Amino acid sequence: MAAEPTEPGAHYVMKSEEEVSRxxxxxxxxxxxxxxxxxxNIDLSTRPLRVLDSATADGTWIRDFASGYALVQHEIHGADIDPTxxxxxxPAGTIYRVQDIKKSWPEDWKGTFDLVHQRLxxxxxxxxxxxxVLNLAALVKPNGWIQLMEAENVFVDDQGPAMYDFVRLMKDMFIIMGAKIDLTRQIPGWLEEAGFTDIQDRLIDMKIGATNPNPRLAKQGVYSTAISATALSRFGKSLPPxxxxxxxxxxxxxxxxxxxxLFERGAVYPMRVVWARKKV
Known part of the structure; x- marks a missing residue:
């Protein structure tokens, strides 16, 4: 999800085609x-469910999700601040709407979704x-699930100097925009406050470039990270030193x-997935 043009970090916005490709x-x-x-732990194979993908961009996650459960036509909603x-x-059963995650969601959406998903x-x-997060949590129906993913924004062992600088610049962006760097540590507590149970999380390593054993994914990782670095560099140059x-x-x-x-030695970019079930 891109920042609004009037906000700090507006220069971090990528060109539309670059962002979709990334x-x-x-x-x-x-x-x-x-x-x-x-x-x-949600059964997606036996009956139609109501699903939300927040910050959906062009709906890549939605299309993949729908194809993976093609035998059941779920009601899937995609929302993003930029409808471009x-x-x-x-396809039938898929609905898109404009939504800023900082603002209230439609009142009649509250407590209606079996699964709410948002990533990065x-x-x-x-x-x-x-x-x-609390606004997203309010959309989940009793016994429904929420799944959120965010970057850890930490330095890892054996990290190359360029990747180290990339993470440093990412942290700068978080600070300037007023976001919490330790966000992934905060989310479980927020979900518990919102009435969720079975709160779980998993650390995953996004393997970029030479660290990824799949040659195609290795190249894709370099490509997508380079696009992010280009936007981050523009963002950095727009600010006082x-x-x-x-x-x-x-x-x-x-x-x-x-x-x-990344092509020569690769990198690992840790992310954390947090998921939880709404209490009945």
Missing amino acids: LSNQHEIIKDAMGGLILA NFPANP ALVGAGPAQKEA EKISLSQEKLDTLVTDLRTE
């Missing part, structure tokens, strides 16, 4: 690392991340250095 490539790598799309990339002719979007809520951790020289070479490093 998300599509990233989606496959994340799915491979997770071993699927859904970790929540919504499919022109979505909460930085867009800035200091209102908790409110964004004292606001960011990297020098102008490092900002100028970050994308090239990162691409080379």
